[in-house]
Amino acid sequence: xxxxxxxxxxxxxxxxxxxxxxxxxxxxxxxxxxxxxxxxxxxxxxxxxxxxxxxxxxxxxxxxxxxxxxxxxxxxxxxxxxxxxxxxxxxxxxxxxxxxxxxxxxxxxxxxxxxxxxxxxxxxxxxxxxxxxxxxxxxxxxxxxxxxxxxxxxxxxxxxxxxxxxxxxxxxxxxxxxxxxxxxxxxxxxxxxxxxxxxxxxxxxxxxxxxxxxxxxxxxxxxxxxxxxxxxxxxxxxxxxxxxxxxxxxxxxxxxxxxxxxxxxxxxxxxxxxxxxxxxxxxxxx
Amino acid sequence: xxxxxxxxxxxxxxxxxxxxxxxxxxxxxxxxxxxxxxxxxxxxxxxxxxxxxxxxxxxxxxxxxxxxxxxxxxxxxxxxxxxxxxxxxxxxxxxxxxxxxxxxxxxxxxxxxxxxxxxxxxxxxxxxxxxxxxxxxxxxxxxxxxxxxxxxxxxxxxxxxxxxxxxxxxxxxxxxxxxxxxxxxxxxxxxxxxxxxxxxxxxxxxxxxxxxxxxxxxxxxxxxxxxxxxxxxxxxxxxxxxxxxxxxxxxxxxxxxxxxxxxxxxxxxxxxxxxxxxxxxxxxxxxxxxxxxxxxxxxxxxxxxxxxxxxxxxxxxxxxxxxxxxxxxxxxxxxxxxxxxxxxxxxxxxxxxxxxxxxxxxxxxxxxxxxxxxxxxxxxxxxxxxxxxxxxxxxxxxxxxxxxxxxxxxxxxxxxxxxxxxxxxxxxxxxxxxxxxxxxxxxxxxxxxxxxxxxxxxxxxxxxxxxxxxxxxxxxxx
Ligand SMILES: Cc1cc2nc3c(=O)[nH]c(=O)nc-3n(C[C@H](O)[C@H](O)[C@H](O)COP(=O)(O)OP(=O)(O)OC[C@H]3O[C@@H](n4cnc5c(N)ncnc54)[C@H](O)[C@@H]3O)c2cc1C
Ligand SMILES: Cc1cc2nc3c(=O)[nH]c(=O)nc-3n(C[C@H](O)[C@H](O)[C@H](O)COP(=O)(O)OP(=O)(O)OC[C@H]3O[C@@H](n4cnc5c(N)ncnc54)[C@H](O)[C@@H]3O)c2cc1C
Ligand code: SF4
Ligand code: SF4
Ligand code: FES
Numbered sequence: 001x002x003x004x005x006x007x008x009x010x011x012x013x014x015x016x017x018x019x020x021x022x023x024x025x026x027x028x029x030x031x032x033x034x035x036x037x038x039x040x041x042x043x044x045x046x047x048x049x050x051x052x053x054x055x056x057x058x059x060x061x062x063x064x065x066x067x068x069x070x071x072x073x074x075x076x077x078x079x080x081x082x083x084x085x086x087x088x089x090x091x092x093x094x095x096x097x098x099x100x101x102x103x104x105x106x107x108x109x110x111x112x113x114x115x116x117x118x119x120x121x122x123x124x125x126x127x128x129x130x131x132x133x134x135x136x137x138x139x140x141x142x143x144x145x146x147x148x149x150x151x152x153x154x155x156x157x158x159x160x161x162x163x164x165x166x167x168x169x170x171x172x173x174x175x176x177x178x179x180x181x182x183x184x185x186x187x188x189x190x191x192x193x194x195x196x197x198x199x200x201x202x203x204x205x206x207x208x209x210x211x212x213x214x215x216x217x218x219x220x221x222x223x224x225x226x227x228x229x230x231x232x233x234x235x236x237x238x239x240x241x242x243x244x245x246x247x248x249x250x251x252x253x254x255x256x257x258x259x260x261x262x263x264x265x266x267x268x269x270x271x272x273x274x275x276x277x278x279x280x281x282x283x284x285x286x
Numbered sequence: 287x288x289x290x291x292x293x294x295x296x297x298x299x300x301x302x303x304x305x306x307x308x309x310x311x312x313x314x315x316x317x318x319x320x321x322x323x324x325x326x327x328x329x330x331x332x333x334x335x336x337x338x339x340x341x342x343x344x345x346x347x348x349x350x351x352x353x354x355x356x357x358x359x360x361x362x363x364x365x366x367x368x369x370x371x372x373x374x375x376x377x378x379x380x381x382x383x384x385x386x387x388x389x390x391x392x393x394x395x396x397x398x399x400x401x402x403x404x405x406x407x408x409x410x411x412x413x414x415x416x417x418x419x420x421x422x423x424x425x426x427x428x429x430x431x432x433x434x435x436x437x438x439x440x441x442x443x444x445x446x447x448x449x450x451x452x453x454x455x456x457x458x459x460x461x462x463x464x465x466x467x468x469x470x471x472x473x474x475x476x477x478x479x480x481x482x483x484x485x486x487x488x489x490x491x492x493x494x495x496x497x498x499x500x501x502x503x504x505x506x507x508x509x510x511x512x513x514x515x516x517x518x519x520x521x522x523x524x525x526x527x528x529x530x531x532x533x534x535x536x537x538x539x540x541x542x543x544x545x546x547x548x549x550x551x552x553x554x555x556x557x558x559x560x561x562x563x564x565x566x567x568x569x570x571x572x573x574x575x576x577x578x579x580x581x582x583x584x585x586x587x588x589x590x591x592x593x594x595x596x597x598x599x600x601x602x603x604x605x606x607x608x609x610x611x612x613x614x615x616x617x618x619x620x621x622x623x624x625x626x627x628x629x630x631x632x633x634x635x636x637x638x639x640x641x642x643x644x645x646x647x648x649x650x651x652x653x654x655x656x657x658x659x660x661x662x663x664x665x666x667x668x669x670x671x672x673x674x675x676x677x678x679x680x681x682x683x684x685x686x687x688x689x690x691x692x693x694x695x696x697x698x699x700x701x702x703x704x705x706x707x708x709x710x711x712x713x714x715x716x717x718x719x720x721x722x723x724x725x726x727x728x729x730x731x732x733x734x735x736x737x738x739x740x741x742x743x744x745x746x747x748x749x750x751x752x753x754x755x756x757x758x759x760x761x762x763x764x
Contacts, residue, residue: 023515037472041565043574068574084472086509220559220575223470223511224699225536227553237540237547242699256547259650263549267569267576274570 001081005058010140013065014108015074016050022057024087030115031093031214031246034059035222036073037084043069046219046241049088050111051144059087062111062141068271075279089222090245093119093212099186101125102174102209103149104200106132106167106192110141112214113191117148120189126150128185130174132167132196136160167192168199175207185209190249194261198254205250213249215240217257218264232256292333292365294341301402305412306335313630317600320484320567323627329367332419336364339411342401347413350399353379353747357396357413364416373420380417381432381456382449382746384425384491387418389482389590390743393622425494431501435462440760443468443526445512445700448476449742450532450733452495453749454756459502461757466526467499468510473563476534477734478742480563481555481591483598486624513703518729527760528728530752531715532745535694535734541586545644546690550578550652554591554691561598580686582606584655586641587691588618593625595689596633607633608683612640612660612673638662640673642680644688654684694739714738722752728763730756 006018024034028049036045051060065074076082093116101120105113109131120127129149133139134157146152153170154162163169171188178184184207190200191214204211217229217240224242231240232253238244295301308331310316310324327335339361347357356375363372376383390396392414397403403410440463444455447469459465473479475492500506510516512533521529538553540546557577560566564575583599585592588611599607609628611618614637618625629635639657647653659679662671696713708716708725715724715731722730732748734740 027515041568041573043564072574084509086470086472086511086515088514089511220556220564221471223536225538225697226556226559227538227540228556230547230553232547242702256650259549260547263578264576267578271570271574271576 001083002085004076004078004080004082006060007076007078010062011137014062014138014140015065016060016062016141017073017076018058018060019082019085020057021059021085021087024085025052025054025057025059028052028059028088029092030095030119031090032088033090033222033245034061034085034087035089035219036082036086038069038072038076039083042072042083044084044220044222045069045073046089046216046222048112050114050141052115062108064108067268068275071272071275071279086222089241091243093189093246095119095123097124099125100128100178100183102128102130102171102185102188104130104167104171104188104190104192104196106196107138108140109133109167109192110139110145113189114141114145114148116189116191117145121148128174129153130155130167130170132156132162132170134158166199167196168203171200171203175203175209187212188249190214194254194258197249197252198258201249201252201254211249212246213252214246215244215252215257217260292337292367294362294365295337296341298340298402298405298408301338301340303408305409305415306331306338308412308415313632316485317597317631320601322488323485326422327415327419329369329423332364332416333367335412335416336361338402339365340402346399346401347396347411351396352741352743353750355379355396355417360420361411361413361416364420369420369423373424376417376420380743380746381453382495383417384421385449385478385487385495386743386746387414387416387421388487389621390414390417391621391741395743425491429494429498431498432456432460434460434502437464438462438761440464440527440763441466441525442756442760443521443529444532445529446470446476446532446534446733446735447474447496447506448532448534448733448745449478450534450735450745450749450752451476451530452499453746454530454532454732454753455499455504455749456502457750457753458756459499459504461753463757463760465504467504467506468512468516469506469508470511471563472508474506474508476532480559481594483558483562483594485597485601486594511699513700518700518704518707518726522728527763528730528756530722530749530756531700531724531729531731531735532733532749533697533700533735534745535739536697537695537713538690539693539695540690541641541692543641543643545646545652548644548646548652548688549650550580550686551644551688551690552578554585554587554595554689555694557595557689558591558598561602567602577602578687579604582608582683582685583687583689584608584610584683584685585689585691586610586655587693588613588615588620588625588635588637589691589693590620590624591693592689592691593620593628593633595691597624597628597631599687599689600631600633604687608636608685609633610636610639610641610655610657610683612638613670614638614662617670636683638673639681640675645682652686652688654682655688656680656682694734696735696738712738720751721755722748723755723759728759
């Protein structure tokens, strides 16, 4: 059993939890993730660690309520327990001194990229953050990541903050501006919705910028035994939970990944409808 | 006792040629539930079956059992209706008889060696069913916790709670060591919990075994992935004197044909983990984990894993369940009983059919499998006849779920994070076969992680071998 020592709503559908898990906190690195199982009968839910405190032995996760499992997690409060927490899973990010590192993240991008930005900066890189969301409210936790970034660039679909448009526009602009100064990105790290990563990768391919994508396929065990998370990298099957979740983005078959993410649509709806019927609609204002 | 003890009869002429049949759920009923298929012998049936034994002077049956159970001894005890003694005899060498009696491939082990079955038209003594009978007899009467020796003050770490780890843990706990069992999953049992379905091995049996271990003082730490949560060095630093690796063969093999990542295509491990460990058969009431099951399900392979998938598919609501296998049924590696049960339940066997490619629609959903018809050629290295393609003979099977069940390789996680641990090219951990010792002093290994996918009883045997060597190692360690 793992205690939730802090819980905070950052937005109507986004919340933060701090979980007490000293051994995992000791080992966690940027790029790693956890698998949570809230109670008997619950799904195994993969979640990234956004921040940690080795001294306190805690892990901070930021979660967006999407379907049944994330909703269930959102009902737990400070002092409640999560039945199972496994980690640190996956390979840590390959952090080295690249030079100029661009981080392109969307959706719940900031929490997912926070530790990568931190470690990249600590390794002596100049980090430029390019983050986007549908609207300003969804850009949670920007102060955290700003600490590690030389510069933060924002975009929103509705123009409520930063550029009106997508992260791909931010990226293209940044590439052009650097070019004018005679510079270039040495590496791009991208995380967020798969469709966004696909388009980001098309741009970086065109400009020949090495790119790391943190993939988020559907997972079951998260330890490399089931193959649910398989992705095709350079024509070969790889398991994102143990061989990744970060891969050379130029080699990822994004279309296949997009398809595989939709496999359980009808079941997810069944589960969510049932949950809503029994527990109300959840979220911050349930 | 009111009855006379039974006499031992040595003559074949006084025996019946066929096994005493075991009652089971009817195929049309059982494919609608998840309950165990065979009911097990009653006392009378067990004694009747025990009467078939020839009481051979040389116990061929025992030679066929990988853990050397005194089979004539326990059969004799059944004959004398001394069931208590019978189970005691088994437990001298096999701590998990309720499991082995159900899942051991008896027809290639003890029962293959039984003299009674050596004559044309005769079946061997149903050793497995008798073993199961005794184990269940004991379970129904409430089992006792084995005695534990005085504490030695030594600490042992067991990694993986499959049959190899369970047996090593039990043996070492009994010798007085402080044993901690580390398991990556949220439940113990390894393949016994995530792979083998409830209708073949009720989970309650496993739960009891694990409870017994805990009563013996074994601490179980779930959700702990060794190699990630703790390294082997961490374990030594924490004061463990010796480590056993029983992490199994959990890495799915795949075919390398087009279409393996289409939606609706599963590796057996995922399909079974969803169905068993995550209990997807209860979705959405009681389990939040779904499994995508179509009307027509194809399973590729013919081992135990494949039979479990094909039969689970029926229980999850598939209208049609097919097996596609490239050799003939005689070559199929599954237990005979599983093949018969699958056939009775209406699983459609397409043997001598080799998969060429998986077909999908424009939305990337699987719609069928293209197969190549084969004929049997000369035996290959494995001793089984090699399937040879018949020119031009191809056919398609329509399906909306496809399961790849062609084997597993050793779990690579620990080796990957422990460079000093020597492994074969194919992934198996290299050990001294007599002791289970690996290339790292104090670290032992056994079960599927060493042999590649094998059997429950071999994994248990390996757990025991290592436990003996580990005991010696820690007791002699300064
Ligand atoms: C390595 C990894 C790290 C992640 N980190 C975070 C995180 O830090 N914060 C966070 O909010 N979310 C994170 N996710 C995504 C999170 O796991 C999914 O949102 C969650 O599984 C959805 O479950 P649900 O039952 O609430 O919704 P569901 O009803 O199961 O899913 C709704 C939709 O979400 C998508 N989805 C389903 N399962 C997954 C999955 N395992 N991964 C990605 N998308 C999925 C599908 O497109 C699906 O149609 C991560 C996923 C992975 C694989
Ligand atoms: C579906 C199926 C049906 C089968 N049917 C039969 C049958 O009828 N008869 C028969 O004899 N055999 C059968 N087998 C084979 C048999 O189950 C295996 O040979 C046996 O379970 C191997 O035991 P093991 O202890 O070596 O490993 P496993 O049973 O595989 O257990 C390994 C355990 O280690 C855990 N683990 C792995 N890595 C780590 C890590 N890094 N840290 C912590 N824990 C870890 C795993 O989660 C797992 O619980 C079947 C196998 C399958 C998959
Ligand atoms: S353990 Fe297996 S091989 Fe040995 S007697 Fe029992 S069923 Fe036969
Ligand atoms: S070989 Fe068969 S008949 Fe002979 S003792 Fe063993 S079980 Fe009995
Ligand atoms: S989630 Fe099962 S292998 Fe990756």
